Amino acid sequence: MNSPAFFVLLALVGYAIAYWGYGKWFDRTVWKPDPKRTTPAHMYTDGVEYFPVSKYVLWGYQYKSIAALGPILGPFVALQYGWAPALAWIILGNFFIGWLQDYGAIMLSVRNQGRSFGPITYEFTGNTGRATLLGFILFYLLIISATFIFLIARFWNIFPGAFAATMGIILTGVIVGQLMYRVRLGVGITTLIAFVLMIASFWIGTLEPFQWKVSLGENGAYNILFWSTLLAVFLYLASILPLPFFIQPINYVSFFPAFAAVIFILLGALITPFTGVTLAQPAFKGFMGTSGPMYPILFVSIACGAISGWHSLVSSSSTAKQLDVETDAHPIGAGAMLSEGLLALASLAAYMVLSQEEIQALGSNNVASWVYGATLLTRPFLGWMGENGMQLFYATVLVIFAITVQALITRFWRLVSAEVFGDSILGQKHVATLVGLLVPLVFANTGTWSNLWLYFGGSNQLLAGLALMLITIHLARVKEPSQFTLVPAVFMIVTTLAAIAWQAYDFYRTVVSGGTKVMAPWDQYKTFALTMDIIFIGVGVVLFVLGLRMALMTLRAYRAARAGTLGTAPTAATGDD
Amino acid sequence: MFGKKKGETEAGQEKKGLMTILKGVLYGMASHGNVTAALRTRMHLEHLFMFITLGDMLGIPVLPPYYSLRILPYAVPNIESWKQRVFRERDFTDAIY
Numbered sequence: 137m138n139s140p141a142f143f144v145l146l147a148l149v150g151y152a153i154a155y156w157g158y159g160k161w162f163d164r165t166v167w168k169p170d171p172k173r174t175t176p177a178h179m180y181t182d183g184v185e186y187f188p189v190s191k192y193v194l195w196g197y198q199y200k201s202i203a204a205l206g207p208i209l210g211p212f213v214a215l216q217y218g219w220a221p222a223l224a225w226i227i228l229g230n231f232f233i234g235w236l237q238d239y240g241a242i243m244l245s246v247r248n249q250g251r252s253f254g255p256i257t258y259e260f261t262g263n264t265g266r267a268t269l270l271g272f273i274l275f276y277l278l279i280i281s282a283t284f285i286f287l288i289a290r291f292w293n294i295f296p297g298a299f300a301a302t303m304g305i306i307l308t309g310v311i312v313g314q315l316m317y318r319v320r321l322g323v324g325i326t327t328l329i330a331f332v333l334m335i336a337s338f339w340i341g342t343l344e345p346f347q348w349k350v351s352l353g354e355n356g357a358y359n360i361l362f363w364s365t366l367l368a369v370f371l372y373l374a375s376i377l378p379l380p381f382f383i384q385p386i387n388y389v390s391f392f393p394a395f396a397a398v399i400f401i402l403l404g405a406l407i408t409p410f411t412g413v414t415l416a417q418p419a420f421k422g423f424m425g426t427s428g429p430m431y432p433i434l435f436v437s438i439a440c441g442a443i444s445g446w447h448s449l450v451s452s453s454s455t456a457k458q459l460d461v462e463t464d465a466h467p468i469g470a471g472a473m474l475s476e477g478l479l480a481l482a483s484l485a486a487y488m489v490l491s492q493e494e495i496q497a498l499g500s501n502n503v504a505s506w507v508y509g510a511t512l513l514t515r516p517f518l519g520w521m522g523e524n525g526m527q528l529f530y531a532t533v534l535v536i537f538a539i540t541v542q543a544l545i546t547r548f549w550r551l552v553s554a555e556v557f558g559d560s561i562l563g564q565k566h567v568a569t570l571v572g573l574l575v576p577l578v579f580a581n582t583g584t585w586s587n588l589w590l591y592f593g594g595s596n597q598l599l600a601g602l603a604l605m606l607i608t609i610h611l612a613r614v615k616e617p618s619q620f621t622l623v624p625a626v627f628m629i630v631t632t633l634a635a636i637a638w639q640a641y642d643f644y645r646t647v648v649s650g651g652t653k654v655m656a657p658w659d660q661y662k663t664f665a666l667t668m669d670i671i672f673i674g675v676g677v678v679l680f681v682l683g684l685r686m687a688l689m690t691l692r693a694y695r696a697a698r699a700g701t702l703g704t705a706p707t708a709a710t711g712d713d
Numbered sequence: 714m715f716g717k718k719k720g721e722t723e724a725g726q727e728k729k730g731l732m733t734i735l736k737g738v739l740y741g742m743a744s745h746g747n748v749t750a751a752l753r754t755r756m757h758l759e760h761l762f763m764f765i766t767l768g769d770m771l772g773i774p775v776l777p778p779y780y781s782l783r784i785l786p787y788a789v790p791n792i793e794s795w796k797q798r799v800f801r802e803r804d805f806t807d808a809i810y
Contacts, residue, residue, distance in 0.1 A: 182798050184756045185807075189745070192734045196741025254804030270805065323744075380754060384747040391743045453807050454749065548808060555805040 138415050139408040140485035140513075147227050147481045151474040154231040159470050162236070166617050167243050169462035176250025177458050186250060188460035191467055198472040200391065201450045202238070203398070204541045205284065206440025206596070207480035208534065212487055212505055213437035213589055216425030219417050219488045221434055226484065229435070229442030230477040233624040237600055239469030240607035240621060241448035245456030246465065247610065252453040253603065260609050260702065261689040268689065269602070270556060272682040275675065276445075276595040277549045281572065282579035283592040284542040285371075287503065288535050289363035289580065293356070294501045295531035296349045297341030297524075299363070302535050304337025305393070306370070309386030317380050330389045338393075341528045357657035361581050367539075368573045374543035375550050375569040383543050390536045397510070397533040398479055404513030405485035411516040416491035427586055428642065432635040435628075436593035441480025443628065445599025447473065486510045503585055507531050546572055582654045582668045587639065591675060594636040598683045601628030605690035612697035622694070629687045633680060640676025643669055756798060763788060763795045 163169060180186040189197075214222035241253075248256055258266040292299045312330045315321040321329075340346050352358035374383050408414070423430045427437075440446065451469060459465055486509030487495075495502050507530040511523065518526055546569065553568035561567050579588065604625035611618040646653050647669045654665040696702040766784045768775035776784075 180797070180801070182794060182801075184752045184798065185749070189741075190737050192737030193741035193745055196738040196743075197745040198741075200742040201746065251802065252804055252806040254806035255802055273805075378754070379750050380747075384750055388743055388747055395742065449806060551808040552805050 139413070140405045140415060140488050141408045143223055143488075144402075144405050144478075144481050144485060147223070147477065150227045150231055151477060154235060155470055155474055158231070159235065159239075159466060162620060163466055166611065166620060167240075167462075167465075168616075169243070169465060171461045171463045173462055175246055175459045175462060176456065177460060180250060180457075185454075186457050189458040191460065191464040194455055194458060194464065194468045195472055198238075198450065198455050198468050199475055200395075201454075202440065202444065202447045202472060203476050203479055203537075204440065205287065205534070205538050206444055206446075207438070207476055208483045208506055208537065209287070209503070209589070210438035210441055210593065211480060211484040212503065213427065213586060213593075214434050215417065215487050216421065216427060217423070217430050217434055218420035219415075219484060220419040221430060222438060222484055223481075225434055225438055225442050226477055226480045229438070230474060233600075233604070233628065234441075234443040234477065235470040235473040236621060236624060237443055237604050237607070238447045238451055238473040239466060241451035241603055242456045242459065242465045242469045243462070244607050244610050245452040246459055246462060247614075250457045252456075253449060253606065256452070256606055256610075260606060260693040260697075261686075265686065265689045265693075268682055268686050270552070272595070272599070272679070272686060274549075274552060274556065275679055275682065276599060277545055277552065277572070278575050278579070279588065279592045279595055279675070279679075280545055281542060281549070281576035282583065283585070283588040284538045284545070285364050285367055285576050286360070286580035286583070286585050286588060288367050288538050288542070289360045290501075290503055290585065291531050291535050292363045292367075293350065293359045294504045295507070295528060296347035297343070297528045298531040298535055299348055299366075300346035301337050301341030301528060301532040302539065304340055305334055305390060305532070305536060306386055308333040308337060309389045310382065312389055313381045313385035316385065331392070334389060334393060338525070338529055338532065341532065342522070342525050353657060360655075364577055364580050368577055370539070371543060371546045371573055372569055375546045375572070376565060383540075383547070386543070387540050390540050393529070394533050394536050394540075397530060398482065400514045400518060401482040401486060401510050402478060404510070404516070405482050407516070408485075408489075408513070411513075413489050413513060413516075415488050416494070417488050418492070427590060428638050432631040432638065433590065435631045436590055436597050436635040438480060439593040439596045441477055441483075443597065443600045445596045445601075445603055448600065448603035486513055489513060504531070506534065578668075579672075582658050582665075583672060584653065584655050587643075587653055587672070590635065590639050591672075591679065594632050594639060595679050595683075597628055598632040598636070598679070601625050601632055602683075602686050602690060604628060605687070605694065609690060609694050609697045609702070612694055613702050618694075618698075629683070633683055633687070636676055636680045636683065640673050640680065643673045643676065647673070759791070760795065760799060763791065767792070 175188070177186050177188040181188075211222050211226070214225065244256065245251060248259075254266055254269065257269045292302070308330050311333065312326055315326045315329065316323065350356065350359050350362055352362055377383075404411070425433060427433050435442075455468060459468070483506060486506050488509075489512050490505055490509045494508070495505050498504060498508075507527050510530045511526045514526065521529065549572035550565060550568045553572065554563045554565070557563035557568070562571065604621050608618045608621045608625055611621060643653055647666065652659050652665040652669055653672065654668045658668070659665045693702060764771075764773075765775045766781055766788050769778060769781055
């Protein structure tokens with residue numbers, strides 16, 4: 137009982153029931169997938185976006201696309217209430233809500249000609265709904281970018297060799313791109329070369345000359361600014377360079393160490409009864425945490441791993457277009473989501489084995505707890521790498537998880553900007569990229585990571601709630617049971633709006649009391665700090681208003697769908713919306 | 714004798730099936746996204762090619778008609794799929810992956 141393995145096994149049983157029990161029943165009762173019904177992959181085959189793909193390939197693709205920093209770092213924020221509430225949310229959230237959304241998003245798109253969320257939102261809520269979603273996604277992208285930029289910069293700062301190792305992996309990716317696309321070397325041999333280069337990168341990171349320690353300002357006050365600016369240069373290149381020569385091969389090579397780390401930690405957690413690693417954290421610490429009350433903060437702390445709006449975007453934008461038969465949607469959508477829950481559990485296990493004192497001793501670097509926990513869990517079989525080597529490996533893996541997703545997000549921001557701002561200067565590729573990096577850079581350097589994380593979690597979970605509402609509207613329109621998705625949708629929307637409101641109020645309360653939530657050293661510039669606090673309040677208010685507006689519009693659409701007055705085909709926007 | 718052979722085949726098939734699953738999952742995780750991104754890049758380049766060669770069909774004479782006509786037999790088989798892709802409804806949420 138005093139071992140993390142017990143709880144991981146408990147969750148495995150819970151997820152098995154979710155998949156084979158509740159999942160199959162839900163499938164038969166609600167979606168009723170028909171293997172004979174033609175999917176968009178067959179109906180609109182173009183060999184580019186629409187084509188049938190094996191369910192195993194799509195499962196791998198879906199899992200890799202949804203598993204990032206969320207399930208790894210979220211449990212750490214939730215740990216302020218103890219590990220038991222975090223564990224309960226990871227298991228129950230995924231059981232009743234998480235997989236339902238991922239699977240539902242795929243099915244919703246499949247049953248709507250493979251269209252993604254933008255057009256479906258337009259169909260259900262009109263042009264205003266789509267514009268609101270677009271605005272919401274813009275803010276959402278800024279917040280994610282700020283959070284990820286901050287975390288990467290922080291990890292480079294804490295682990296001196298991680299920057300060299302990351303650069304080594306990026307360079308490996310660039311070389312792999314050249315070998316594959318220019319030299320046209322086979323994938324097998326190129327991958328082998330990549331393996332050798334990546335191992336060399338990790339090894340180089342452990343060498344003293346490559347452990348670059350930066351100390352800018354008093355006690356390294358400006359270190360984050362330095363590292364985040366370096367990162368912004370990389371992200372700028374990732375946004376404007378052609379995909380096949382930069383992001384694509386980097387993502388390809390990054391997959392291997394990242395996946396290996398997940399397997400190692402899961403294995404480490406499962407063998408704890410034999411390795412003697414025990415729980416060191418209290419199960420419950422109280423209803424009031426450092427970030428606020430358990431409800432609603434816990435539910436936005438652990439975003440991916442329990443439920444995530446990002447997944448619905450991935451599911452509808454690509455997976456649904458390549459689904460061979462409808463019956464594949466359950467193993468792909470539900471299977472990948474429940475597997476991501478396991479990643480969250482493994483990460484939680486890595487925090488559970490660290491004591492309060494150990495985490496407190498890390499001070500402002502406590503965000504690196506996962507690295508130390510993962511090292512502790514896997515030391516019995518990875519000890520040959522040395523303490524330093526293991527820490528560097530996990531720190532670099534965290535950076536890789538974040539940097540590969542962030543590169544795509546920066547690029548996506550550029551594309552969304554082109555859509556929103558059209559031919560104006562803000563839609564221009566270089567300007568859009570610069571704006572998409574400068575704003576998060578300012579946020580990352582001023583907002584503390586837990587504040588950024590809660591805004592990120594709030595907007596991400598709210599997106600999930602809205603996705604569930606779209607699924608519910610569709611089910612109501614086709615006269616299928618909609619209560620199983622309506623209840624989770626309402627719960628998620630209310631909870632996340634409450635969390636965003638709490639966070640904005642928390643900023644407001646601090647400002648009113650004469651304090652600031654802006655991070656050192658920027659808090660010493662009073663006017664600037666106040667301006668940033670007000671901007672953060674503004675971000676919260678905008679997210680709240682956009683989310684609420686979207687929620688009301690989807691609710692109206694749901695009522696129309698129930699009444700049978702919602703159109704069955706895309707309708708033209710009216711002049712007044 | 715036949716039974717033994719059958720057993721061997723089943724075991725072989727099972728092994729092959731497991732390998733197919735593993736290869737599929739690994740390919741999906743490591744490469745599928747890259748492959749679809751490469752296909753999309755090619756699609757955009759093909760759009761450009763078709764636009765240049767058959768621009769006069771749309772009233773935009775990019776290439777002198779002489780050259781357009783020389784290339785026409787090679788471009789004709791792709792016109793249908795080109796039209797299908799170009800006319801397809803696209804949205805910003807399609808551009809995530």
